[in-house]
Amino acid sequence: MSLKESYEIAKTAYEKWGVNVDDALEILKKVPISIHCWQGDDISGFEIDQHELSGGIDVTGNYPGKATTPEELRSDLEKALSLIPGKHRVNLHAIYAETNGEKVERDKLEPKHFENWVKWAKENKLGLDFNPTLFSHEKAADGLTLSHPDEEIREFWINHCIASRKIGEYFGRELGTPCLTNIWIPDGYKDVPSDRLTPRKRLKESLDQIFAADVNESHNIDAIESKLFGIGSESYVVGSHEFYLGYALRNNKLCLLDTGHFHPTETVSNKISAMLLYSDKLALHVSRPVRWDSDHVVTLDDELRELALEIVRNDALDQVMIGLDFFDASINRVAAWTIGTRNMIKALLYAMLTPNDYLKQLQEDGNFTERLALIEEFKTYPFGAVWDYYCDKMGVPVKETWLDAIKSYEEDVMLNR
Numbered sequence: 001m002s003l004k005e006s007y008e009i010a011k012t013a014y015e016k017w018g019v020n021v022d023d024a025l026e027i028l029k030k031v032p033i034s035i036h037c038w039q040g041d042d043i044s045g046f047e048i049d050q051h052e053l054s055g056g057i058d059v060t061g062n063y064p065g066k067a068t069t070p071e072e073l074r075s076d077l078e079k080a081l082s083l084i085p086g087k088h089r090v091n092l093h094a095i096y097a098e099t100n101g102e103k104v105e106r107d108k109l110e111p112k113h114f115e116n117w118v119k120w121a122k123e124n125k126l127g128l129d130f131n132p133t134l135f136s137h138e139k140a141a142d143g144l145t146l147s148h149p150d151e152e153i154r155e156f157w158i159n160h161c162i163a164s165r166k167i168g169e170y171f172g173r174e175l176g177t178p179c180l181t182n183i184w185i186p187d188g189y190k191d192v193p194s195d196r197l198t199p200r201k202r203l204k205e206s207l208d209q210i211f212a213a214d215v216n217e218s219h220n221i222d223a224i225e226s227k228l229f230g231i232g233s234e235s236y237v238v239g240s241h242e243f244y245l246g247y248a249l250r251n252n253k254l255c256l257l258d259t260g261h262f263h264p265t266e267t268v269s270n271k272i273s274a275m276l277l278y279s280d281k282l283a284l285h286v287s288r289p290v291r292w293d294s295d296h297v298v299t300l301d302d303e304l305r306e307l308a309l310e311i312v313r314n315d316a317l318d319q320v321m322i323g324l325d326f327f328d329a330s331i332n333r334v335a336a337w338t339i340g341t342r343n344m345i346k347a348l349l350y351a352m353l354t355p356n357d358y359l360k361q362l363q364e365d366g367n368f369t370e371r372l373a374l375i376e377e378f379k380t381y382p383f384g385a386v387w388d389y390y391c392d393k394m395g396v397p398v399k400e401t402w403l404d405a406i407k408s409y410e411e412d413v414m415l416n417r
């Protein structure tokens with residue numbers, strides 16, 4: 001049976017429940033996923049004096065072929081993008097600046113240090129997002145940055161964040177699509193603190209200074225990312241969820257929810273509807289925590305589907321900015337991007353092929369038997385046939401055939417580095 005024939009059969013099955021499959025594919029095509037560049041080089045970046053990864057995060061594995069230059073990283077991203085249906089965005093960290101062999105301190109970074117990325121994004125019709133890098137640096141050696149008791153250190157990181165917002169503004173202006181500039185800091189303590197309030201007061205003041213700098217909001221959107229704990233900040237993190245939720249609501253900033261940054265039994269899918277009642281927009285770092293914030297490659301698991309369902313059934317595709325955040329050095333890094341991003345898109349498609357209005361009505365009517373029965377039956381509806389047809393229509397490999405492209409690229413390019 002051809003892809004088209006299987007698709008037509010699947011379409012009939014979904015349409016019986018009022019799902020317009022063609023419309024769903026049209027909508028899906030326009031949903032951008034922000035793909036994080038740092039999966040390609042284990043968050044090393046291209047600074048002249050490379051620092052060891054810090055900030056309580058870790059990349060494990062030594063799979064060969066890691067990108068070590070901006071050209072290699074861009075080439076790897078292009079390969080992954082050629083295997084992923086749709087038009088997407090690329091998310092950069094400040095450590096991916098290109099400074100022509102010159103040492104430029106992070107607080108002195110300028111748009112010109114990202115000209116190559118912008119040129120490349122234009123050529124590939126991509127939007128760019130950005131993050132200041134407040135880790136892997138001697139001024140973050142004790143795990144404190146924007147909440148540091150030392151004013152000079154705080155000042156350095158405040159200036160880095162302001163510089164980053166200006167770089168974000170430049171991306172947005174040049175590319176005609178606003179850049180999401182997201183601030184994540186590692187600040188916290190290994191052991192039980194004797195004062196939780198003072199560091200939070202300092203972080204609040206630092207953020208106020210960062211956001212006081214004049215940056216055009218139509219080109220740059222500010223986000224702040226919370227965390228529960230990291231390696232070395234097990235007992236206390238200054239930028240907790242409650243801290244940033246309060247700050248974002250009061251100051252009209254976006255909260256960025258990383259799916260690995262909460263208690264293991266807490267789910268981000270359950271937070272979206274609550275937060276959207278009070279904020280117009282929020283952002284995601286979709287990751288897969290395994291026992292801790294391990295940043296495993298995103299799989300099509302229950303929580304990913306639930307996350308996508310919450311975005312789709314609440315009509316929030318324009319309100320939730322979807323980005324990814326995982327890093328695995330134990331497998332081919334281009335394959336990691338491809339698997340994780342295809343899964344995110346698959347989850348959105350799955351959500352769009354669910355008869356959400358009907359299921360909502362069943363709940364309103366108190367018909368929980370039919371609600372559960374249908375949710376379960378839809379898990380084995382011919383979703384795969386629609387996905388395969390979509391990939392084919394979008395000109396990317398169908399099913400696992402994309403692996404062939406990875407194997408050739410690994411042999412011809414990655415292993416020769």
Ligand SMILES: C[C@H](O)[C@H](O)[C@@H](O)C(=O)CO
Nearest residue numbers: 043057184225258285325
């Ligand atoms: C590279 C990091 O993952 C990123 O900056 C941050 O978003 C994070 O999730 C830290 O745990």
Ligand SMILES: [Mn+2]
Nearest residue numbers: 225258285325
């Ligand atoms: Mn994150």
